[in-house]
Amino acid sequence: MKEISEYQSLVLEQLELLEAQKRDLALYDPVSYILSLGGKRLRPVLTLLATDLFGGNLEDSYKSAIGIEMFHNFTLLHDDIMDDAPLRRGMQTVHEKWNINAAILSGDVLFVQAFVMVTSCKEKYLRAVLDLFNVTAIEVCEGQHLDMEFETREDVSIPEYIEMIKLKTSVLVGCALKLGAILADASKEDQENLYEFGVNLGIAFQIQDDILDVYGDAALFGKQVGGDILANKKTYLLIKALENASTEQSKSLNLWLNKSDYNSIEKVDAVTSIFTELKVKEQADKVMWEYYDKSINFLNKINLPKENIDYLLDFAKTLIERTK
């Protein structure tokens, strides 16, 4: 097995190769742009890593791995339009730098390119790869739909929230891993366990993201603390707080949620205080660790040498302990 940074380098190399072969048409400029914005390239790294884990040939996974990264970037491109986001990784979003039409259409063509790349595999794996990718792509769209729907709903429950983050982000983590396993001829059972490891780890990661937004160290976390609170985002913490609040706390929370004119620091402080009173961080932590443990249980079922299991265990730990 290689270091994560080595897999990242391989992904970057493949992206550069692709960029060099790019068709000279303005349609593809936003595609190159968003793919160049960086990020940890977590998903394609997981595909390569999974192929390596099962003793497959990394070169057989390059294109599919890049396809997963392309699909992820396609979702970012269209999500940024829907969220009217001005920035992505500190740079202008595509619809800001170009326009909405360019962002829609470049997203569409990037989506097709993702299909092309993901399915650039040996014939014997094609049906399994295609089925996995199709199901995942549909689920990711459904997750984004639920996320948008929740913005205008007052009664989102915790199970609904978990289902949304699972569809919107976690299934793609599971898909990236399973894809690598399929391409390395892993058994169906190992593929499934690796998939569930990824999905549950993804859910744990997402809940932790909600916690860190409020309780994280801004410098380490790399985002503005309280961003979700300022955006009234229905996170695990807010949903749980609304569920458990006393009449008094509920009144205060809703006051802040409906205020259009406020001081940001005051709002973050006030809402955080209510969260702290209600111990929602502790509850979120508990559920986060439950999903983490669930993921490790699936990991331990995988039929691989102990050192490979330990490699994934280390990876999971590093991912979850990112701010400690």
Added chain:
Amino acid sequence: MKEISEYQSLVLEQLELLEAQKRDLALYDPVSYILSLGGKRLRPVLTLLATDLFGGNLEDSYKSAIGIEMFHNFTLLHDDIMDDAPLRRGMQTVHEKWNINAAILSGDVLFVQAFVMVTSCKEKYLRAVLDLFNVTAIEVCEGQHLDMEFETREDVSIPEYIEMIKLKTSVLVGCALKLGAILADASKEDQENLYEFGVNLGIAFQIQDDILDVYGDAALFGKQVGGDILANKKTYLLIKALENASTEQSKSLNLWLNKSDYNSIEKVDAVTSIFTELKVKEQADKVMWEYYDKSINFLNKINLPKENIDYLLDFAKTLIERTK
């Protein structure tokens, strides 16, 4: 072989079956809506017809045919956003009835569903089907990109225009036919000739559309005469007129193109007069028939019984003679 109307009925039956199995999520409401708006269902009919022509089993083509119709509707959904179109087949467009976000995301999920359906074929055809569909989907995006780009360009040439309509609409006609042929085990050569028949017929059809917009009988054509002229659309006629215009005619054309305040009937009459002076209809007719003849040449190369070739010939004639 069946009547075209019988293939249409089969397509409608399959669409109803699909609607009955629909997942209960608001995301899919715009999908059901756009698929229910009707139309001639030309593309899926072509897939079924091609399978029948080569003696394949129609049932093996149902899903792929529906996938082609879904893909076509996905492009309509996103194109209508980009064109800011209020109506589609006389009904509200999806972004008008819902909103832009719903139209983007429902389009995306419809696109994945199209992939699922198109590739629901026997394993032995999967790679060929997937490669054809991937290439076509990329070309259709490129065609839409060129169409948008041409709106702001003054110097679009006839070859560029032909390339645009080929990518935006004709390759999907070729793809629908070739798909049906693949699924009926037609030879590679026959597949290719059928594809080229479709692409060239599609180009002829599109040029004729430009002619009919100006010179068609409104009642028979089913659209407002002069709609392209009012929209300053760079059609074959306008590009040719701008190319061949005298200084005087050019000045007059550009005056009308740049006028923001005008009487619609006056504008259509004035621009049509210049078209007529320059005989652009005759030139467009000539090129239209050249592409038609080209398509028939490819048709005649196909290794099929004469009655099957004649069936396609009749189909091509009916398509092109739609307003006579």
